[in-house]
Amino acid sequence: MKGRYSARYYLPDKIDRATIEDIIDAANSAPSGTNMQPWKVHCVSGAFKDALVAEMVEAEKNHLPYQARYTFHPQILPPEHAARRFEFGQVFFGILGIERDDVAAREAEVTRNYEFFGAPVALIFTLNSELRQGSWMDLGHFMQNVTLAARARGLESLSVPKYDELVRKHLPIKDDELVACAMSMGYPDLEQTARHYARPVKRPLEDVLEIHGM
Known part of the structure; x- marks a missing residue:
């Protein structure tokens, strides 16, 4: 798990159908509240x-103006989370040599998200739009399983939200389904x-974990 990373560079090698089916079959063992498997x-x-x-x-x-049908982040983040996002931006764009005021280069890099970074496969995850936070947590368990199952087979991935309406134009997604996320894989x-x-x-660890009574 500590070796996992968000993969933004892929080889053109194709992934066969059996490998994808194997990954999803393994991930399908994820836990879900009352076994709803959303x-x-x-x-x-x-x-x-x-x-x-x-x-x-x-x-x-x-x-x-095409967006996801849910709010991914609030407009104003709590200070500690805003600080982490700012730090990530410095690291991410810094190693690419992209300056903060180079808007064109930043936009070009962001656009690679919607090319799935050149990965040969993209997975689109949906769930029923009437379901609430518990089912979103279940979906998170499932997606993490997909990520780990892919890594076990020599593949890497990266998740990308956005563009619900455009995705619907290309896939038979039901009206009561919500496009939660996409994932590049290769x-x-x-x-x-x-x-x-x-x-x-x-x-x-000490910032994440509090132990009581142990």
């Missing part, structure tokens, strides 16, 4: 993925990763 996954690749990517990139470049380009990735600082 998750659904759409796997896209090839020309199908390329058509979706082209439309998402066009929307991003033209600043079209075999990592380790050479590019070594050049362009810096691991974000994680909180120390």
Whole structure:
């Protein structure tokens, strides 16, 4: 788990269908409240993925108002969380050599999210729109399982939220389903990763854990 990272550089090698099915089958053992298993996954690749990517990139470049159907972050973050996000931005853009005032370069890097960073496969996760926070936590368990199952097979991944309406144009998603997140997946380009990735600082254990009565 400590070796996990957000992969933004992938090899063009294809992933076979059996591997994807194996990953999702393993991840499907995730816990869920009262065994509701609220998750659904759409796997896209090839020309199908390329058509979706082209439309998402066009929307991003033209600043079209397509968004996720939920609020990912509040407009004003609590100070400690805002500080961590600022620190991440410094590390992330710093190793890429992108200055804070270089808006064009920053936007170009952000756009790579909607290209799924060149990964050969993208997974789209949905759940029923009437479900509440408990089911979102269940979905998180499932997605973490997907990430770990992929790593066990030599694959890496990165999750990306946004563009609910555009995704619906390409997939048979029911009206009562909500697009929660997408995930790029592929075999990592380790050479590019070594050049362009810096691991974000994680909180120390004493900041995360409080033990009582032990």
